[in-house]
Amino acid sequence: xxxxxxxxxxxxxxxxxxxxxxxxxxxxxxxxxxxxxxxxxxxxxxxxxxxxxxxxxxxxxxxxxxxxxx
Amino acid sequence: xxxxxxxxxxxxxxxxxxxxxxxxxxxxxxxxxxxxxxxxxxxxxxxxxxxxxxxxxxxxxxxxxxxxxxxxxxxxxxxxxxxxxxxxxxxxxxxxxxxxxxxxxxxxxxxxxxxxxxxxxxxxxxxxxxxxxxxxxxxxxxxxxxxxxxxxxxxxxxxxxxxxxxxxxxxxxxxxxxxxxxxxxxxxxxxxxxxxxxxxxxxxxxxxxxxxxxxxxxxxxxxxxxxxxxxxxxxxxxxxxxxxxxxxxxxxxxxxxxxxxxxxxxxxxxxxxxxxxxxxxxxxxxxxxxxxxxxxxxxxxxxxxxxxxxxxxxxxxxxxxxxxxxxxxxxxxxxxxxxxxxxxxxxxxxxxxxxxxxxxxxxxxxxxxxxxxxxxxxxxxxxxxxxxxxxxxxxxxxxxxxxxxxxxxxxxxxxxxxxxxxxxxxxxxxxxxxxxxxxxxxxxxx
Numbered sequence: 001x002x003x004x005x006x007x008x009x010x011x012x013x014x015x016x017x018x019x020x021x022x023x024x025x026x027x028x029x030x031x032x033x034x035x036x037x038x039x040x041x042x043x044x045x046x047x048x049x050x051x052x053x054x055x056x057x058x059x060x061x062x063x064x065x066x067x068x069x070x
Numbered sequence: 071x072x073x074x075x076x077x078x079x080x081x082x083x084x085x086x087x088x089x090x091x092x093x094x095x096x097x098x099x100x101x102x103x104x105x106x107x108x109x110x111x112x113x114x115x116x117x118x119x120x121x122x123x124x125x126x127x128x129x130x131x132x133x134x135x136x137x138x139x140x141x142x143x144x145x146x147x148x149x150x151x152x153x154x155x156x157x158x159x160x161x162x163x164x165x166x167x168x169x170x171x172x173x174x175x176x177x178x179x180x181x182x183x184x185x186x187x188x189x190x191x192x193x194x195x196x197x198x199x200x201x202x203x204x205x206x207x208x209x210x211x212x213x214x215x216x217x218x219x220x221x222x223x224x225x226x227x228x229x230x231x232x233x234x235x236x237x238x239x240x241x242x243x244x245x246x247x248x249x250x251x252x253x254x255x256x257x258x259x260x261x262x263x264x265x266x267x268x269x270x271x272x273x274x275x276x277x278x279x280x281x282x283x284x285x286x287x288x289x290x291x292x293x294x295x296x297x298x299x300x301x302x303x304x305x306x307x308x309x310x311x312x313x314x315x316x317x318x319x320x321x322x323x324x325x326x327x328x329x330x331x332x333x334x335x336x337x338x339x340x341x342x343x344x345x346x347x348x349x350x351x352x353x354x355x356x357x358x359x360x361x362x363x364x365x366x367x368x369x370x371x372x373x374x375x376x377x378x379x380x381x382x383x384x385x386x387x388x389x390x391x392x393x394x395x396x397x398x399x400x401x402x403x404x405x406x407x408x409x410x411x412x413x414x415x416x417x418x419x420x421x422x423x424x425x426x427x428x429x430x431x432x433x434x435x436x437x438x439x440x441x442x443x444x445x446x447x448x449x450x451x452x453x454x455x456x457x458x459x460x461x462x463x464x465x466x467x468x469x470x471x472x473x474x475x476x477x478x479x480x481x482x483x484x485x486x487x488x489x490x491x492x493x494x495x496x497x498x499x500x501x502x503x504x505x506x507x508x509x510x511x512x513x514x515x516x
Contacts, residue, residue, distance in 0.1 A: 028209045036186045043155040050153030055198035065229045070381025070461040
């Protein structure tokens with residue numbers, strides 16, 4: 001278990017379904033797929049931010065440099 | 071079922087392509103044997119939302135995304151960068167994925183953070199850095215580092231007078247993106263490939279004056295007078311290499327989200343609103359200050375403010391409406407009257423010699439099939455996009471002939487390019503909103 005990661009348990013049938021279809025789901029592992037799906041869901045619901053405050057500041061500065069914002 | 075590759079060149083301009091065509095053998099061959107049309111962008115013709123409009127078939131109003139940064143709510147400060155989470159309409163690859171078809175997507179603006187797709191995705195220029203998780207699957211990121219080294223989602227430190235450095239950066243970004251594209255198309259089977267190269271846009275903004283004799287800053291002796299032509303040659307060479315890697319029979323589209331034109335100057339939108347009495351400050355800044363900063367520092371007198379603006383390649387004006395904005399003063403029953411008066415006055419702003427500049431002002435509901443999210447109350451094309459909108463305050467003037475943050479030679483034009491090979495039809499013009507359905511129909515509807 002890497003730094004900044006936590007273990008969760010999910011239904012075995014979901015794990016099996018993902019394992020059986022990893023190639024179609026374009027993921028290398030069950031964890032990779034589950035994390036991507038959950039991240040998308042949380043972003044869409046607004047429960048997770050696309051950017052950290054520092055990243056957003058940096059992206060806005062880049063957009064300003066590029067002339068999109070003024 | 072036909073395989074398709076959409077090669078997007080941000081800001082590639084139809085007139086420039088025609089001018090450079092003798093130097094572009096690959097594009098020349100596609101055009102001679104295929105279809106070449108002008109592709110009408112959306113309004114505003116800006117990278118975000120234009121590419122996602124192309125890929126979803128929805129206009130900015132339907133998507134609720136009007137630019138790179140949008141109002142998140144009716145507060146004065148609530149602006150947010152348009153991430154992939156803002157694009158909920160299904161993109162062409164979502165539809166194909168439901169049919170069991172595999173897509174490879176590279177650098178498409180509006181795809182950061184990456185969403186899961188049936189295939190591979192490398193997100194677009196709003197990727198904060200390659201330290202971020204910018205691919206789907208996440209493990210693709212490590213492979214990219216091995217394949218092309220330090221991948222460049224976009225050019226950094228763009229606003230520079232060091233044109234030689236800028237040209238080198240843009241060439242390097244393009245070379246790496248096409249190197250990655252070639253790697254990606256060789257990764258197993260795929261049905262749909264789409265990529266967007268940002269280089270044409272960056273080179274136009276940085277060096278248009280060196281190319282265009284009609285540009286106010288043009289110097290015929292400039293050592294960079296052929297920079298645009300040389301960049302298009304590089305693009306053509308990279309395109310030829312990529313085309314040679316595509317499986318035989320692939321339907322190819324080469325498209326852009328908008329074109330380019332010379333920029334003649336800038337209009338200080340908030341300076342003008344102040345001068346005309348529409349915007350009131352508690353204290354006029356001693357040095358040029360961004361509108362967002364004035365709002366954050368509570369320096370706007372909202373009790374006397376009818377409207378404020380945002381700058382960029384086009385202008386956005388927001389009315390301070392009672393019951394809508396926190397300290398709104400425009401009564402809702404007078405909204406249309408005030409908006410009409412403001413639109414008329416904005417359209418009439420002349421240049422500093424009093425000559426008309428041909429500004430166009432739009433109401434969102436005139437432009438879009440549906441208006442979602444929080445649009446600007448007015449969308450302003452100063453000089454029909456030959457003048458940019460300058461939002462900062464503290465200059466003590468309205469007219470500018472240099473960007474307030476450094477050199478920028480070009481603005482956007484409403485027509486991009488559409489090249490199809492093999493030939494599809496011979497229409498002279500089509501809409502960016504037709505591309506998604508065209509892709510689905512060429513690839514074979516369900």
